[in-house]
Amino acid sequence: MTEYTEHPEYTEHPEPAESGDRREPAVLLVHSALLDQRMWSATAAGLSGYRVITYDLRGHGSARQAAPTTGIAQLARDLDELTSILELDTADVVGVSLGGAVAQRFAADRPARVSSLALVATAVRFPAGTMTKRAQTLELQGRAAVRDTTLRRWFSADLLDDAGAEPVRYAREQLDRTTVEQWKAAWLALAAFDNTGAAAVADIPVLGIAGERDPSTPAEVVRELVAAYRQGTFTQLRDASHLIPLERPGPLAETLRSFLAAVHSPSPRLR
Template sequence: MLLHSLGLDKRMWDPIAGRLAVGRRVFAYDLRGHGTAAGSPRPFTLRDSAADLIAVLDELALDTAHVVGLSYGGAIAQVAAIESPGRIASLALLATTDRAFPEVFERRAAGAEADGMAAQVDETLSRWFTPAALAARTPGVRYARDCLLAMQPADWAAAWRSMKELDAQGKLRDFAGPVLVVAGGADASGPTAVLRELADGIAGATFRELPGVPHMQTLERPELTAAALDEFLPRE
């Protein structure tokens, strides 16, 4: 089960979904306030979004799933594993965090409410991609830009405010399933030190750093991201 980043939608996983689907069933869906789920009731919490994940598993008649989350999706995956550990077979946490940065998150929320989404695009893309990708206007950059411009400011703000309550530090120390934590060596938004500390806080977690990879791992270096996940995730 693949959980996308804040501001994007399930298509974020398209560059790697085919490889992951060899020998596995792969699912992705749009999180609250994103894509086809735009305009979901607001406000909402991370616990609400984690409950949505469990509801998706129920709808698919899946007792458990291997959950992969990038950035915001990784935060939701952690909360789901804390709230419903028996439903999560393993966790792959990409470019994410286990703690809130309330002032930063509120500034991003309030900025969209005051100035609209167009004013958020350049600063956001600079956190997500390398300068080379931005200069080349790669397909990943164009897709991300389009998603941001299409997003409702109220949905963006609600998602960032839900992140202000993230508090997973130490709460997954004894999580029973395998855990993979993946940092991007060129990630300006989720520095390697933060991801390494996250991994160190979970007993038995495996830490990987992908050299030269920015925050949007699947959109700029999908081959490295897919390889790391392919090695970690079991096949049926």
């Protein structure tokens, strides 16, 4: 495999994590804003039969040393560079929230490299005004207020009420490490994202997955996303809020396995 040292433009990024057989179809999992690739751990464990790859977006996780992102286009270029380093001809790309925006832009920029898209709790476009205002909240309201509001958007109330819930502890820890600059960059990137035009001409299978209890990206937003694509399919997971890979990793993995099996069937039902 090509070494990272041969790609100096990518030196700010850590090596990805991989599991599964490299001879199997590659599945790239792209995490959400302000978290890191660890949010996919339980879901990835349920995707046997595939080469599963996770990585940290610039400005996140072990790539926090990189400058905050300038936008979704930059994050998609990073993903393109990663696929080159890993010598991937094609991959199925799964993205949640911000990661779903990155996945869509990557598919628009490099359609030959994407076999399918699975888009979890995300949108084809985000409300620019809401995202722009949110970008200022950490600086204006303080960390405690912003952390509590964000966790309520991300998790179901019953999970938040469980003092020992590992997904909530992990997310809270990541929010506490987020700088003002990283916070602003994530929401401003979403404010500027609109993939409506590219979605209309995309010709790949697309699965939109909504959480039944998601107040951040409700089902109607994911339905709008699916309708924007020629081969879009919608599904909803019960008892799930926004961060489905953390809250309902088992059902999510099962849903992804079913979708990927159809994509890679000798007679694909989704083409």
